[in-house]
Amino acid sequence: MSVETSRALVLEQFGTLPRLVERPVPKPRPGHTLVRMLASQVAHLDLNVMDGKFGILPDLPAVPGTNGSGVVLASDIHPEGTLVRVNGKGLGLRGDGCWADHALAPDAAVTPVPAGTDPALACSFFSPAGTAWAAVHSVAAVQPGERVLVTGAAGAVGSLTVQVAARAGAEVIGVVGRAAKLDHVPAAAKAVLATEMSTEAVGGPVDVVVDTVGGPVLRDTLPLVRPRGRVALVGYTAGRELTVDLADFLLADVSLLPVNLMTRGREVAADAERLLTELTAGELSLPIERFGPDRLSEAVERLRQGTVVGRAVLDLA
Numbered sequence: 001m002s003v004e005t006s007r008a009l010v011l012e013q014f015g016t017l018p019r020l021v022e023r024p025v026p027k028p029r030p031g032h033t034l035v036r037m038l039a040s041q042v043a044h045l046d047l048n049v050m051d052g053k054f055g056i057l058p059d060l061p062a063v064p065g066t067n068g069s070g071v072v073l074a075s076d077i078h079p080e081g082t083l084v085r086v087n088g089k090g091l092g093l094r095g096d097g098c099w100a101d102h103a104l105a106p107d108a109a110v111t112p113v114p115a116g117t118d119p120a121l122a123c124s125f126f127s128p129a130g131t132a133w134a135a136v137h138s139v140a141a142v143q144p145g146e147r148v149l150v151t152g153a154a155g156a157v158g159s160l161t162v163q164v165a166a167r168a169g170a171e172v173i174g175v176v177g178r179a180a181k182l183d184h185v186p187a188a189a190k191a192v193l194a195t196e197m198s199t200e201a202v203g204g205p206v207d208v209v210v211d212t213v214g215g216p217v218l219r220d221t222l223p224l225v226r227p228r229g230r231v232a233l234v235g236y237t238a239g240r241e242l243t244v245d246l247a248d249f250l251l252a253d254v255s256l257l258p259v260n261l262m263t264r265g266r267e268v269a270a271d272a273e274r275l276l277t278e279l280t281a282g283e284l285s286l287p288i289e290r291f292g293p294d295r296l297s298e299a300v301e302r303l304r305q306g307t308v309v310g311r312a313v314l315d316l317a
């Protein structure tokens, strides 16, 4: 790679895949940090942006990628060479994101991470760790001894939610959609297949559901929750809609609560960073699958099919 040019995945039209091109390295400017990217997540949010199906979209052409990590090349506030993660402040949403060798990120979107952190972990821990923490503690307020059912339990958010809920003293049931994923549910949970989900199969009513899947999976979990129980909704990959019979809803007396990391990110940041230390130490686990930028289409396809185990990360090193 020459000093002046840099590889970037550029989206030219919504509903298509970005093209890998060479383009000039972004010019440093005040209020922004130039980062040599080392790794970048391919997440459902990025797919929604690529599909033109998110509430905030960039003008095209644009580089997608809402979460990345790399090394500071030029900045007014971060020393050169600092390992950082970059996300937020509209990165990959209102303008160019992280699917490139270089990203020019607003200073406020750049956060140092401990030196020596695996760049793939650095770019991918915050969303699942922050969301898992927010779901278990801030939203569902899980108490020791409660029974918590987590859907998508082999996914990035789901597997960390299982681990965080178990540490909160809960008895955890991890639900997966495919038999091949049963073995990927963290050992802290009893693993159950979604098609076999019943009050009996999960060992009786649960106090809390953390649903990372949505659609029919969310619908099927509701009858498993005890009256006055809580359902924390994290994601809707399997479907954006839920039809509720209001009479049944009142009778069931179960609260459906949204988990929104965008509004809670600051609140859970310290907890997510503590979880990073434990992930690095191997005390918690977050599965990661790595793809070269020339294998973006494979990463996107596998993510759409739901066959990625954990986080999909572009290796840009």
Ligand SMILES: NC(=O)c1ccc[n+]([C@@H]2O[C@H](COP(=O)([O-])OP(=O)(O)OC[C@H]3O[C@@H](n4cnc5c(N)ncnc54)[C@H](OP(=O)(O)O)[C@@H]3O)[C@@H](O)[C@H]2O)c1
Binding pocket: 043, 044, 045, 127, 128, 131, 152, 153, 154, 155, 156, 157, 158, 175, 176, 177, 178, 181, 212, 213, 233, 234, 235, 236, 237, 238, 259, 260, 261, 262, 303, 304, 305, 306, 307, 308, 309, 310, 311
């Ligand atoms: N609310 C927030 O602030 C917030 C923050 C972070 C993430 N999220 C959302 O939370 C969800 C989970 O995120 P994640 O990073 O854990 O994703 P992930 O690792 O890809 O896990 C998603 C799981 O959903 C299941 N699934 C069911 N139907 C699917 C389909 N049609 N396509 C793909 N997956 C399907 C899969 O599990 P099975 O094979 O077991 O069915 C998959 O493991 C995503 O929708 C993401 O956008 C929300």
